[in-house]
Amino acid sequence: MTTRRPALILLATCLGLFVGQLDTTAVNLALPAMGRDLGGAIAGQQWIVDAYNLAFAALLLTGGTLGDRFGRRRMFVIGASSFLTGSVICALAPNLATVVVGRAVQGGGAAMMLPQSLAIIAVAFPERSERNRAMSVWSAVAAIGLAAGPTVGGVMVDLFGWSSIFWVNVPVCAAAVSLALRYVPETEDPNARRLDPAGQFLAIVLLASLTFAVVEGQRQGWTSALILTSGVVALGCLAAFLAVEQRSAQPMLPLGLVRRGQLPVAAVVAACMTFGMYGMFMLASLNLQQDRGAAPIVAGLQMLPLPVVFALVSPYTGRLVTRIGPRLPMTAGLSLMGFGLVAYAALGAHANLLLLELAFMVIGLGLALNTGPVVAVAVSAVDADRAGLASGVANLARMFGAALGVAVMGTVLAVVGDGAHSGPGFVTGLRAALLVGAAVELAGAAVCLRKIRNPGDRPVAPRAREPEPATQR
Numbered sequence: 001m002t003t004r005r006p007a008l009i010l011l012a013t014c015l016g017l018f019v020g021q022l023d024t025t026a027v028n029l030a031l032p033a034m035g036r037d038l039g040g041a042i043a044g045q046q047w048i049v050d051a052y053n054l055a056f057a058a059l060l061l062t063g064g065t066l067g068d069r070f071g072r073r074r075m076f077v078i079g080a081s082s083f084l085t086g087s088v089i090c091a092l093a094p095n096l097a098t099v100v101v102g103r104a105v106q107g108g109g110a111a112m113m114l115p116q117s118l119a120i121i122a123v124a125f126p127e128r129s130e131r132n133r134a135m136s137v138w139s140a141v142a143a144i145g146l147a148a149g150p151t152v153g154g155v156m157v158d159l160f161g162w163s164s165i166f167w168v169n170v171p172v173c174a175a176a177v178s179l180a181l182r183y184v185p186e187t188e189d190p191n192a193r194r195l196d197p198a199g200q201f202l203a204i205v206l207l208a209s210l211t212f213a214v215v216e217g218q219r220q221g222w223t224s225a226l227i228l229t230s231g232v233v234a235l236g237c238l239a240a241f242l243a244v245e246q247r248s249a250q251p252m253l254p255l256g257l258v259r260r261g262q263l264p265v266a267a268v269v270a271a272c273m274t275f276g277m278y279g280m281f282m283l284a285s286l287n288l289q290q291d292r293g294a295a296p297i298v299a300g301l302q303m304l305p306l307p308v309v310f311a312l313v314s315p316y317t318g319r320l321v322t323r324i325g326p327r328l329p330m331t332a333g334l335s336l337m338g339f340g341l342v343a344y345a346a347l348g349a350h351a352n353l354l355l356l357e358l359a360f361m362v363i364g365l366g367l368a369l370n371t372g373p374v375v376a377v378a379v380s381a382v383d384a385d386r387a388g389l390a391s392g393v394a395n396l397a398r399m400f401g402a403a404l405g406v407a408v409m410g411t412v413l414a415v416v417g418d419g420a421h422s423g424p425g426f427v428t429g430l431r432a433a434l435l436v437g438a439a440v441e442l443a444g445a446a447v448c449l450r451k452i453r454n455p456g457d458r459p460v461a462p463r464a465r466e467p468e469p470a471t472q473r
Contacts, residue, residue, distance in 0.1 A: 025149025079112025154300020272444025333369025
């Protein structure tokens with residue numbers, strides 16, 4: 001039996017969100033130590049990051065449907081418990097493969113928690129002003145988790161070893177589960193969408209095979225049978241996925257929703273944004289620790305300006321967008337992220353630390369100008385009953401961009417740098433990888449400038465609408 005206390009309901013959902021955001025940046029600080037203990041070179045470290053991102057992206061939309069059909073509290077508890085289980089697997093892992101499995105379990109748990117937490121807040125705070133305040137707290141917790149990641153990760157790795165960054169999740173997840181079971185009321189949607197198992201399976205295989213081809217291409221050989229087969233499988237799954245979603249009465253990803261208007265633009269921008277950011281987080285951790293010789297705690301503090309600027313500026317972005325519309329802030333944001341990556345590449349791996357911190361701050365400022373508005377643009381592109389699904393599409397694109405950025409930028413580092421962990425080869429590879437990330441960010445800025453519409457602009461296409469109403473987050 002649950003006791004209804006909105007503040008404790010909000011706390012439960014925020015705890016789940018916090019660990020997910022904390023792990024996003026904290027795990028990067030552990031990569032060099034994990035590489036030394038577990039092996040796998042750069043490719044292994046890419047898999048540690050991307051196993052989480054891929055599972056999150058592949059299961060996010062289905063996570064919302066599962067909550068609608070089988071209960072949002074139930075799926076939140078399952079998600080938090082899965083995240084806890086994945087953390088324990090990672091902490092106890094004797095080898096790289098086990099860590100990758102644990103990271104995938106964590107990503108699947110996060111994909112269950114995120115959509116449920118938003119739906120639970122909407123039910124717990126039915127009055128609009130209270131709901132807005134609750135969502136502000138939720139967003140602030142997300143920013144704090146991201147900002148705290150480098151420092152917490154550096155401290156934990158330095159003092160207790162890399163496994164400690166996973167152990168710290170256990171009590172937080174346990175508290176989230178306990179609070180949810182006691183205080184969160186169970187809710188379902190009587191008109192919930194049906195599951196789309198064929199589409200879900202194809203999406204998982206598509207993302208996994210594509211990432212495998214990019215990450216393992218150098219090690220296996222770009223023309224090897226394994227890599228070519230992975231590429232063919234990815235293309236085949238993409239074609240099959242589109243065919244299945246087109247014919248399904250209630251598809252996981254309604255194609256009519258993402259073919260036109262602002263939603264596909266928001267998805268492209270979200271993917272560009274995270275492509276460079278997540279790739280840079282991994283590369284910066286390797287640069288600061290492996291090449292510059294910083295201890296994990298020092299590297300965490302050196303990376304801190306980026307998430308701190310993000311956390312400080314994000315609350316004011318909404319006011320700016322309300323005043324002048326999303327086009328210019330988003331264009332400026334992606335441009336700043338691109339220029340920050342160019343500056344990092346131009347400064348080089350051994351740049352003056354103050355200049356490097358300034359580059360991180362520029363990237364953080366750009367990220368703050370995009371993170372909220374890109375989801376708002378996606379949601380505003382559809383009718384109210386599709387807002388949850390539109391938000392899910394934007395988050396899916398965000399995590400897909402993250403996975404692809406880590407895969408591509410890490411591969412460029414390995415190929416151009418000839419696998420070097422430090423020295424001239426690493427510096428050359430780092431510059432090339434950062435410039436690839438910058439090119440993607442600046443391409444996203446061009447998309448914003450040309451395609452993002454402000455509220456007063458004349459629409460260029462009707463709002464996307466499917467024949468049947470959808471209720472997915």
